[in-house]
Each structure stands twice: as structure tokens, then as C-alpha cells.
Amino acid sequence: MEKRPFSFYLLAAFFALFVLFLYGPTITIGILSFQGPQGGLTFPMRGVSLHWFRDLFEEQAVGDIWGAFRRSLVLGLLVMVATVVFSVMAGLAFRKRFLGSGVLFYVAITSLVIPSILISLGVGLIFNQLGLKVHWATSGFGSQLTWTLPFGLLIMFAVFNRFDKSFEEAARDQGATAWQTIRHVVLPIIAPSLIGVALFGFTLSYDEFARTLLTAGSYNTLPLEVFGMTTNVTSPVIYALGTLTTLFSFAIIGVFLLAAWVMARRRARRGSDAGKGV
Amino acid sequence: MSEGVSEAVAPKAAWRPGNDLTGWLQAAPLTLILLAFLLAPIAMIVVVSFWGATEFSIYPDFQFDNYAFLFGSEVTYRVFLATFKYAFITWAFTLAIGFTVAYFLAFHIRSQPIQIALFLVCTIPFWTSNIIRMISWIPFLGRNGIANQTLIDWGLIDQPLEWLLYSDFSVILAFVHLYTLFMVVPIFNTMVRIDRALLEAARDNGASGLQTLVHVILPLTKPGIMIGTIFVVTLVMGDFITVRFMSGSQRANVGRLISNDIGLLQYPSAAATAVVLLLTVLIVIGILLRFVNIRKEL
Numbered sequence: 001m002e003k004r005p006f007s008f009y010l011l012a013a014f015f016a017l018f019v020l021f022l023y024g025p026t027i028t029i030g031i032l033s034f035q036g037p038q039g040g041l042t043f044p045m046r047g048v049s050l051h052w053f054r055d056l057f058e059e060q061a062v063g064d065i066w067g068a069f070r071r072s073l074v075l076g077l078l079v080m081v082a083t084v085v086f087s088v089m090a091g092l093a094f095r096k097r098f099l100g101s102g103v104l105f106y107v108a109i110t111s112l113v114i115p116s117i118l119i120s121l122g123v124g125l126i127f128n129q130l131g132l133k134v135h136w137a138t139s140g141f142g143s144q145l146t147w148t149l150p151f152g153l154l155i156m157f158a159v160f161n162r163f164d165k166s167f168e169e170a171a172r173d174q175g176a177t178a179w180q181t182i183r184h185v186v187l188p189i190i191a192p193s194l195i196g197v198a199l200f201g202f203t204l205s206y207d208e209f210a211r212t213l214l215t216a217g218s219y220n221t222l223p224l225e226v227f228g229m230t231t232n233v234t235s236p237v238i239y240a241l242g243t244l245t246t247l248f249s250f251a252i253i254g255v256f257l258l259a260a261w262v263m264a265r266r267r268a269r270r271g272s273d274a275g276k277g278v
Numbered sequence: 279m280s281e282g283v284s285e286a287v288a289p290k291a292a293w294r295p296g297n298d299l300t301g302w303l304q305a306a307p308l309t310l311i312l313l314a315f316l317l318a319p320i321a322m323i324v325v326v327s328f329w330g331a332t333e334f335s336i337y338p339d340f341q342f343d344n345y346a347f348l349f350g351s352e353v354t355y356r357v358f359l360a361t362f363k364y365a366f367i368t369w370a371f372t373l374a375i376g377f378t379v380a381y382f383l384a385f386h387i388r389s390q391p392i393q394i395a396l397f398l399v400c401t402i403p404f405w406t407s408n409i410i411r412m413i414s415w416i417p418f419l420g421r422n423g424i425a426n427q428t429l430i431d432w433g434l435i436d437q438p439l440e441w442l443l444y445s446d447f448s449v450i451l452a453f454v455h456l457y458t459l460f461m462v463v464p465i466f467n468t469m470v471r472i473d474r475a476l477l478e479a480a481r482d483n484g485a486s487g488l489q490t491l492v493h494v495i496l497p498l499t500k501p502g503i504m505i506g507t508i509f510v511v512t513l514v515m516g517d518f519i520t521v522r523f524m525s526g527s528q529r530a531n532v533g534r535l536i537s538n539d540i541g542l543l544q545y546p547s548a549a550a551t552a553v554v555l556l557l558t559v560l561i562v563i564g565i566l567l568r569f570v571n572i573r574k575e576l
Contacts, residue, residue, distance in 0.1 A: 015396070018379050019400075022403050042416075098297045227409055
């Protein structure tokens with residue numbers, strides 16, 4: 001193997017510092033969430049305890065965070081399913097040129113780059129003027145989709161840019177209908193990428209703040225609840241909560257990555273028997 | 279223009295009758311969501327920006343008071359300037375860091391599994407909570423935080439530095455922390471698709487490593503840089519929460535101007551500011567899109 005140039009070691013050190021910069025603060029509050037009961041928001045540690053994690057389970061100490069967690073979980077799953085289904089459908093649509101597809105594409109990009117507070121404000125105003133109550137499962141759900149769908153769509157573009165069309169042609173040549181081609185050829189081929197879309201859909205919703213702010217109504221999602229805590233909670237309990245939600249996010253990401261990995265392995269094993277015959 | 283656009287969106291596919299109907303049917307859910315939760319809200323904001331407000335309610339009207347007040351106030355210009363300042367400084371840092379990290383991953387890591395693993399290490403924080411990530415800086419930057427303690431222990435300073443937390447410094451640090459990822463991913467994506475033969479050709483022709491970087495890699499990476507720039511600039515310009523949280527409400531940007539008005543129930547005034555912000559962001563994006571064809575780069 002070729003000898004590593006000196007620049008490799010410099011860049012490797014830079015990369016290590018970058019990773020430290022990314023994860024250092026998270027690890028710090030991870031450690032501080034185990035503060036003793038007398039401990040404060042910064043070092044030194046005054047003992048080690050699970051005191052602040054216990055506090056999380058006592059309603060009066062932290063408000064309704066478990067209700068908020070349940071709502072965020074349900075909303076995340078709803079947004080995830082909608083993001084996958086709508087992105088795939090739109091991805092299929094954009095494979096052909098249809099009247100107005102250019103406009104629709106730029107609207108989707110606008111959805112991505114628009115300052116989030118405009119979505120919050122505008123959706124809030126509409127519901128208000130129509131006399132409807134904002135609720136996380138209606139206005140909150142729609143507002144979050146304006147953030148997750150463009151990501152899903154961009155991933156679908158990347159997927160279909162690399163899609164080998166000869167598979168479809170082969171299916172059609174053998175008499176498959178359009179629907180059969182999609183159901184039995186296209187969808188199975190793009191399935192692993194859909195795990196990626198699902199991961200974006202769930203996590204972006206689960207952590208969404210700005211577009212949900214004025215559209216969630218009287219029942220907060222978890223990020224809104226956490227933000228509320230930052231203004232009136234001044235104890236490590238907020239670190240304990242941060243540590244738990246981050247661990248939960250890591251677990252979710254782990255599950256998705258594992259699923260993608262398993263799927264890729266199964267495909268590699270079963271995909272082709274070329275060269276294995278006589 | 280319009281021809282260029284449709285060309286950009288469907289580069290190879292030819293138009294066929296029947297495409298329109300299936301296309302719109304398949305794109306219907308996306309279209310409906312964008313109509314109801316993007317375009318209608320924008321329209322509503324534009325309409326409300328001409329309305330009037332009392333202390334407790336808003337009423338339909340058609341007057342330019344909100345805009346007159348906005349453009350007549352010196353605060354507006356200061357806050358817009360601050361917003362551009364945050365966007366520019368954050369952009370410069372995220373680009374420098376993001377480019378270096380992506381370059382390392384794309385050209386110095388030889389094994390693909392390790393490359394994927396390190397890339398995931400960079401992207402995982404993106405899927406965790408931004409608010410928690412902001413909160414995590416407090417024990418680090420606070421008056422008695424790790425940074426001050428360390429500097430005092432090393433004898434570099436006698437007094438804790440006051441500007442570490444709740445300052446422009448902490449705001450920009452948080453922006454860079456949250457958004458560098460948006461540079462790393464698209465730049466890395468364009469770098470791995472650069473034909474390695476080009477680098478070899480450059481070397482064979484006697485280019486030094488630095489010359490190859492500047493004259494071959496950098497120009498070929500431009501689309502990725504542009505996409506990253508679009509993300510970072512729009513995220514920073516539209517932000518209202520990072521500035522509020524990391525500056526302890528001591529600094530302002532346009533997003534905070536809007537959210538303050540919302541807090542005071544001054545929706546028409548908030549709407550007028552929002553319209554101006556949206557136009558500003560769209561103009562910036564319009565300029566940046568001149569340099570890149572997004573669909574082709576994915």
C-alpha cells in the first residue's frame with residue numbers, strides 16, 4: 001500500500017477535532033446529568049447519582065414530558081409514513097416530464113428553504129381565521145411535512161437518477177402491467193433507500209421545533225416542552241432529559257441503519273447466482 | 279427561462295400525452311400538502327401584512343402602515359445587517375470546515391466501509407435534537423464552564439471571559455456546530471463522484487498536491503459547495519431560536535423580530551417583516567441557483 005502523505009495526518013487530526021466538536025458537548029451533558037442532588041449546571045460534579053433521572057418521572061418537577069414524548073412519537077410515525085408514501089409517489093411522477101413539473105419542483109425547494117417561522121405564522125393565521133383549533137395532529141402534522149417531504153423528494157431524485165431502467169423494460173417485455181412493474185420490480189429495488197427516507201421523516205419530525213411552534217396547539221410536542229423548560233428549569237434535570245432523548249434518537253438511528261444493513265446483506269446473498277452454477 | 283427549467287427537471291424524459299394526468303395523480307399528495315401548508319400560508323401572510331392591529335386583535339384592511347413602519351425604523355436595517363453578518367460568518371466557517379472534512383473523507387480514506395462509517399459519524403448529530411445540542415454548550419461556555427476553567431488553570435487568563443456565552447461568539451459557534459453538516463454532505467457527495475483519472479492526469483502533468491486541489495478538485499466541487507451554501511445561508515437567515523437561546527435574548531436577527539411581534543400578537547407587523555425576509559431569502563437563493571443545477575447533482 002502506498003505510504004500516507006504528511007497531509008493525511010494533519011487532516012486526520014482535523015477530522016478528529018471536528019468529531020470532538022460535534023459530540024463533545026453532548027457527551028458533557030451526558031456526564032453532567034449524573035450530577036449529585038446538590039450539583040449545578042456546570043462542573044465540578046458534586047457526587048454521582050440518578051437523582052435527576054428520577055426527577056423526570058415525577059410530574060411536578062418537569063411538567064408533562066411523558067405526554068409530550070408520546071405525542072412526538074405518534075406524530076413522528078405519522079409523518080414518517082406520509083413522507084415515505086408521498087415522496088415515492090412524487091418521485092415516480094418526476095421521472096417523466098409532466099405539465100407544471102418544473103413549477104412543482106421549485107415550490108418543493110421553496111418549502112425547504114423558506115424560513116420555518118413563516119410556516120408557523122402562516123398556518124397559525126389560516127387556522128385562526130377559519131376558526132379552527134391548531135392541533136399537533138392536524139396543523140402540526142401538515143407543517144412538519146413541508147419540512148420532511150422536500151428531503152424525501154431529494155432522496156428519491158438521487159435514487160431514480162441511479163435507477164437502471166432496463167429492469168422495468170424487462171418486466172414490461174414479459175407482459176407486466178404498469179402497476180405490476182412498480183409493485184414487483186421498482187419498489188423492491190428502491191426499498192433500502194426508503195429506509196433512508198423513513199429515517200429522515202421520523203427524526204426530522206421528532207426533533208422539529210420551528211414549524212411546530214405555533215401549529216401544535218395546547219398539547220406540546222417534546223421539543224416544544226424542552227424549549228419551555230430552558231426558560232424556567234435551571235437544574236441538571238434538563239441535561240437528564242437531553243441525555244435520554246439523545247439516547248432515544250441514537251437507538252432509532254441504530255434500528256434504521258441496522259435494517260438497511262440487513263436488507264443489503266440479504267440482497268447480496270440472494271440477489272444473483274451468477275457464476276455459482278455449473 | 280421556462281425551457282431551461284423543464285430541461286433541468288426532466289433532463290432525458292420526453293413529454294408524452296398522458297404524462298400530465300399520471301404525473302399529477304402521483305404528485306397529488308405532495309402538491310396538496312404544499313398548497314395547504316406552504317402556498318396558502320404564504321398568501322395568508324402577504325394578505326395579513328396589509329391588515330391593521332389593535333392591542334388585542336387584528337382586522338382586515340388594506341394599508342401600508344406595517345411596511346411604512348418597518349422601513350421607517352432604524353432597527354430594521356440594523357437587524358437585517360446582523361442577519362447577513364451571521365449568515366456570512368457562519369457560511370465562511372462551515373465552508374472551510376465542511377470542505378476540509380469532506381476532502382479528508384473522500385480522498386484520504388481508502389477503505390469504503392470506513393469511509394461510510396466516518397461519514398455516518400458526521401451525519402448522526404443531524405438526526406438528533408437541535409435544542410438539546412444548543413443546551414449542551416452551556417456547561418462548556420458558561421462563566422464557570424469548562425472553557426473558562428481550563429483557560430484559568432493554564433494561566434492564560436485571570437478572570438473568566440464574559441463573552442463566551444450569550445454573545446455573537448456563542449451564536450455563531452452554535453450555528454457552525456448545527457449546520458456544518460449541511461456543507462459536509464453535499465461537498466462529499468460531489469467529491470466522491472470526481473473521476474480519479476483526472477487527479478492522476480494532473481499529477482502526471484506535474485501539478486503539486488495543492489495545485490490539483492485548487493485547479494481540479496475545487497472547481498469540480500462547486501455544485502456541492504453551492505448546495506451546501508444554500509442550506510446554510512437559508513437556515514441561518516431564517517433562524518430565530520438559536521439567536522435567542524445562545525445570546526440569552528441579547529442579540530437580534532430578523533427571525534427574532536418576527537417572533538417578538540408574534541409574542542405581542544402583532545401579526546400584521548410580523549407578517550410584513552416575514553414578507554420582506556422571504557423576498558430577501560428568495561433573492562439570495564435565486565442568485566445561488568444560477569450557479570448550480572440541483573437535480574443533476576443528486
